[in-house]
Amino acid sequence: MALTLSPVETRVLGCLIEKERTTPDVYPLSLLAVTTACNQSTNRDPVVHYAEQEVNLALDDLRGKKLATKVWGAGARVEKFRHNLLDVFELNPGEVALLCVLLLRGPQTPGELRIRTERLHPFESIADLEKALEALAAGDAPLVRMLEPRPGQKERRFVQLLSGEPVFEAPSFTAVPTVATPAPGRLEALEAEVAALKVTVAELREELTRFRKQFE
Known part of the structure; x- marks a missing residue:
């Protein structure tokens, strides 16, 4: 199933996955709660300031892609939303946690991912985490991809592919004299x-x- 999420859809989906794990008592989320989660300044890269209307449109688009559902609780006056990630993809809890953090924070190294997935799904070792990344990167329709190290860096980074193939500016190799x-x-x-x-x-x-x- 080919999917290409917009930046707003990417953030909204990541927030729905995150809040299901971290605040299950208030999940599913209202439109206001989803907007607040999208715009929070912690555990987000980049930090954004989406309006409720933008978030609502993104939720409609995610529903059209079968990645989100609108629900009404018993006696609830406000419509709420939940994600359908596991209805679309067969993933284990560790893979869901990795995909969530990649949706919320962009490309990251295995070390960064291990720290940032701790509250969602604690991996026992880097080896276990890398095994989950390999599973996400396997098959004809991979969900993540490994990026080549940046110039001057050694660590590999991984990026999610639900938003399409990443586009980065080519690094400049022009020598610039520096003065200490x-x-x-x-x-x-x-x-x-x-x-x-x-x-x-x-x-x-x-x-x-x-x-x-x-x-x-």
Whole structure:
């Protein structure tokens, strides 16, 4: 099943998955709760400021893609929403946690993922986490992909593919001369040393002048 989520849909789906795990007592979520979750400043990259109307449209689109459902609780006055991720994909709890964090925070290293999935699904080791990533990256329709390390970095990063193939700006390899900037305290010390050296040079010149006058 080919899916390409917009940035708003990506954030909304990630929030629904996250809140099901972290706040089950208030799940499914109202439109206001989904919007608040999308715009929170912690555990999000990038931080966004979506309006309720944008979030509502994204929920409609996710429902059209069978990834979300509108529900009404007994006696509820407000419509609520839940995700249908497991109705579309066969995933275990660890794989769901990884996909959730990748939806919410973009490309990440295995080490970052292990820390950030702790509250959703604790992996016993990096090896277990990497096994789950391999499962998500397998098959004809992978859900994640490994990225090549950035220039000057060694660690691999992984990205989710529900939003389509990632597009990154090509790194610039133009050499730019850099000048080391001393710390403020060090700069003051250097200036003092230079001033002292100037005084010493001036004194030596005076002594040399007096010495020469002895032979005139």
